Amino acid sequence: MRPVKFYQTYENHFDEQPNHTSTPDINPVNAYILTGGNSRRFGKDKSVLEINGLTFVDILHQTLSPEFDSVTIVGKECTHPHLPFLKDRYRVQTPLNGILTALQYSDSDWNFIISVDMPAISKRLVRLLEENIRGESEAVIPVADGRSYPTCAFYHQDAVEIFDTALQQEKYKLMSVVKKLHPVTINADLFRKELINVNTPIEYELLKRVMNRNG
DSSP: OOOOOOOOSSOOTTOOSOOOOOOOOOOOEEEEEEOOSBOTTTSSBGGGOEETTEEHHHHHHHHHTTTSSOEEEEESSOSOTTSOEEEOSSSSOSHHHHHHHHHHHOSSSEEEEEETTOTTOOHHHHHHHHHTOOTTOSEEEEEETTEEOTTEEEEEGGGHHHHHHHHHTTOOOHHHHHGGGOOEEEEOGGGTTTTOOOOSHHHHHHHHHHHHHTO
């Protein structure tokens, strides 16, 4: 893979100084943004939520597109027709569906998967994960304050069979599946603010205040 630089076109309010550590050569790498569809807890499709005039999808796409071979939206409905879109393979509402769809479609061994409700990720966090890709593992995920974040992670295509089996057996707990991949877990305590999942209107307002305050 060409060196991943993650210089964002959208100002990320949690970025620190660039990390110039060299990255491993793992060509090529694609990125996929999971939108899923309408959120039961939030009450609407989070892909169209906005911060400073940009939707969550647009923020993430602008962050990732200069650095990956391709960036594709994965979900139930195409809400951003100007961007590449891939429809979920199954109708079931679970991140497993989006991850499986992305891995089956991708032409790269390693793929970065990010949930649309995490628009605050920085280049440093993604670099940290990418630098820890290991041949013996099929996933690299961040852990902050003891909590794992499997929807902000790198996955290898070899994980397809495990995800597909879980869906066929209707076993939808993502971390239960991820544990079978012998994931590399990365301490991301310094990035805890970037790993905010926006699942409720209150969390949405909190994220807007934090990003605007740090802007």
